[in-house]
Amino acid sequence: MSRSNIGKEKSPFFHRLFTSLHMLAEFFHRDEYMLPVSEVQNAIYRELEKELSLQKAETTQLIDMYYLQRMKDQNKLHHAPFGSLTVNAYYDVMK
Numbered sequence: 001m002s003r004s005n006i007g008k009e010k011s012p013f014f015h016r017l018f019t020s021l022h023m024l025a026e027f028f029h030r031d032e033y034m035l036p037v038s039e040v041q042n043a044i045y046r047e048l049e050k051e052l053s054l055q056k057a058e059t060t061q062l063i064d065m066y067y068l069q070r071m072k073d074q075n076k077l078h079h080a081p082f083g084s085l086t087v088n089a090y091y092d093v094m095k
Helices: 012-030 045-057 059-076
Strands: none
Touching: 012 045
16 A cells, blocks of 8 residues: 555445435435434434545545634634733645
């Protein structure tokens, strides 16, 4: 396996699992079964959905999600007892 193929097989596998999870949820929420959405999409379902979405994501998406979460966390802070420091960072993909 060449270094450029590392991780290439992983993403489609988790994408199929993610799609299958949604298909199962839709199946159990259909006509004859009609389970409530709250039962189908419970805490375990949401945790699995989040894990699969992270696993199927590309590296650049994960980096974007990380910085977005950091920005949200920093915006929640209203009081900085030690002051503040502004840092700009970016990720440039080499093609």
